[in-house]
Amino acid sequence: MKYDAIIIGGGHNGLTCAAYLARAGRKVLVLERRHVLGGAAVTEEVFPGFKFSVCSYVVSLLRPEIIRELDLPRHGMELLPLDGTMTPMSNGDYLWRVNDHDKTRREIARHSRLDAEAYDEYGKAMVEMGRFAKPIMGMLPPDPTSLDPRGLLELLGMGRRFRDMRFHDKVNQVQLLTMSAVDFLDQWFETDVLKATMSASGIIGTFLGVRSPGTAYVLLHHYMGEIDGAFRSWGLSRGGTGAVSNAIAAAAREFGADIRTEAAVAQILSKNGRATGVALVNGDEIHAKVVVSSVDPNLTFLKFMNERDLPPDFVEGVKRYKYRGSSGKVNLALDGLPNFTCLPGVGPHLRGAISISPSIDYMERAYDDAKYGKFSSRPYMDMVIPSLTDPSLAPPGKHVMSCFVQYAPYHLRDGVWDDRQREAFGDAVINAIAEYAPNIKDNILHRQVLTPLDIEREFGLTEGNIFQGELTLEQLFFLRPVPGYAQYATPIDRLYMCGSATHPGGGIMGAPGRNAATRILKEVSR
């Protein structure tokens, strides 16, 4: 049978795009290479009885309209609160920020009264910024080089919205887009650990340091993250992040979409500049009116297609697009909970995120290693223990702990990511945790170490970049992924992109998938 649309890749964006196309009555087929759906938003029982959100581990920016329109809660998605971030310090103290603003204020006051006051102002300002930035996420990025009046109007519209902001909001907006996280925070705060742990969010998925301009705007994400409309909260997904993907898949199926796993695409079929379908690794050919790729541009255009069928300037752009995976993931099966010297015992602090970002220097040193082709000897880490909130993930009394680790450069200067390097990296991670929770070593039953190379091989993310390409200024908005092709369309007629490599980028957000579907439905009739 012939489909209206084939979606390559069953990650959360591919599934979201499929769901929206099916919802509009299109006949849709999703093809996933792996045996499970979800891409990087996946839950797997890596060790018997221990279920992990293998890659992406928190839900933050999932668009509320998607949750609503696809009715995800009814399809089994349940978001559980992940309250706060605890940052152990090298002097034995800690910084523990929670969602309760006043609590956090009191906690910050322990470190600096001035900062406690600034924190109110900062919070207000960020929420304003979030309001300005949110509509942009659902927007089709206009092409500033084209004379197409619609695009120009869009730009003018943004200009007008900018003009109508209050003056100091304008200032913040400009600064967020242009400054480094540390420089931006320096204006508000004096406490080093506070700035270090806040700026950490600015470097995730990039190959930049916290002092590099362009890292500030990600600070916004923490204020745009929404759970059931509540500003600022980050969350875990019951059953792991895979449950989000599965809920989206269930919604898509309910709308009539077909979804196949273990169906790896080998080639995108096109005839004189027009996509006609795909060929699978097993030789099957499936035809459709539209092909939508949720995998990254490297796979889409350089692996599944023949360069010669594409315009040279586009190919150049695709090759220039930067991935540079800079992070790894370590998943631990624990016999017991880590005991942090700065805050001993089992407490609510273990239910939130635990950030190993004790100082700005620590963050910079971690980056310095990576710049010269080594993984950080003392890496930055963001850790969660979801089994405390969702016991179904581990056997009774046991726990799973997920450690996001940066920096781990995809390209090592001496050597490659072999087993020896992987274990050395894993050891560096454990040692870094042990500095603050010495008992961790005795509690590890199993450990899974994912290097950028593992992430590339297992999840098809080029160079192991978790966002399908660096989130840097020159690769955002109308520049993502390739200048002139930021509107989900490609030089090939009827071939579209809907992955994190398109605006507005990575994270379990779903916006690229939804935006792409909107664009496709506009153009492709039944």
Added chain:
Amino acid sequence: MSGSARYDAVVIGGGVNGLTCAAKLGKAGVRTVLVEQRDQVGGCAAESEIAPGFRVPTLAHATAPVRRDVVEDLQLYLHGLTFLDSAIDVSSLSPDGRALTLWSNPSRTAEGLGAWSSRDALAWPAFHQTLGRLGGLIGTLFQSAPPSIDTPHARDLFSLMHTLSAFRGLPKADQWRLLRWGPMAVADLVGESVENELLRATVAADGIFGAMLGPWSAGSGLQLLLAAANRSLAWPGGHVVAGGPVVFAQALRRAAERHGVEIRTAAAVTRIEVNDDRAVGVTLAGGEHIQARAVVSGVDPKRTFLSLCEADHLPPEFSWRIKNYRSRGTLAKVNFALSSLPSFAGATREMLAGRVRLAPDLDYLERAFDHAKYGRYSSQPWIEFTVPSLSDPSLAPTGAHVLSAYAQFAPYQLRDTTWDAERDPLGAIVTAMLEQYAPGFSSAIVAREVLTPLDLERGWGLTGGQIFHGELALDQFFAMRPLLGFGDHRTPIRGLFLCSSGSHPGTGLTGGSGANAATVVARELA
């Protein structure tokens, strides 16, 4: 009261921009007095005798270069300003004793590059021309004050439209390049364009000169584009001022005096007098008052507002923002009196008469920056030096020479030590570096002068020792220089204007900021 003023305008600071502004005001018939704290005008365009018979360009050893409209407006060629028709833009020495030269003629550069990389020999002319085109476009923004953010004046918008149409006039590929390159890391920018590491470092150095950025810091691409913009506006007769930057300053002084400007040296301003929210003059160290209808500050924004103005004359938010204006100096200057011409392996006399860079590769530049992040100066700084006595023998006794060297990174803020303690150790490091490239160098030293960022602040009033009167960053550029909302040389105090490098375009010794400010001030006083 302002009616009784003897002067229409008082200009604070006799640096290149103060002089340019004063001269242009005088030409416009504005009764102007300029006050300079030092006993000679010129600011960073200075010359001093470091040993009997040895004169060196004290700070800047090259202009940025001088802007064509400044030379023409003020007919500086009638006041002693001449240019050397030097064919060399800049050279780089490699540790293996070879030299690489960037000629002002790109095809001649390409010829030389053949010995290093045939690919780069091919790529260079195109890259050079692209930089030229993009620089030319940005240059169109340099010749007038940026429009006000809130109430743009038709005139300003017109100049913006001019730039916009120029943007549309660029080849599409260039339009996209411009959007990508600005926020990019200069290391990526050159990495995309050329392959030879020495060439990459030579070009990338322009992106980090005087900045608190490494080549891998995003946003360093901007400064490279700004340098290109300066070149596009340069006096066509040549980029190198015969006799050094001080001659530029002297020509400006003569032009100013010819237009009736009164110039007073050894006259330090202690306070800007404000009377009901309007600047009415200045008070000098001796207690003397100078009344004027307008006060134009050629000193950097932080010094202008934080030490010359009384806080209660400024809105609190403005003061807060100006405190956060980043001006972290990173450049040190080392001057040498030499008994003979050192023999730099691979360098011709023509190269040594121009600017020569010592930085073998991008990592070298980045490592030099790493130290600065932790409040230390580079153990191996990157150096740009010149031997001005080659083109102007009068600077040194017969057969003897002077060598002028910039050394980066030398951060103003040192950790656990002071510049008074580190001045000589830094000098020793720079000497040792030069000795590496020119064996026997140290034995030829007659005298050595080391100027740290602290000395730049003490002696020349540059806050933080920042040579550009504030870092050239994405968020401190164009309409945001020094602060968003005050990019048009105006300030919260009526009648107080900025004409220093801390106002747009503010890219070094071009006279640009002074010239633009003069237009605004003259219009205001008319």
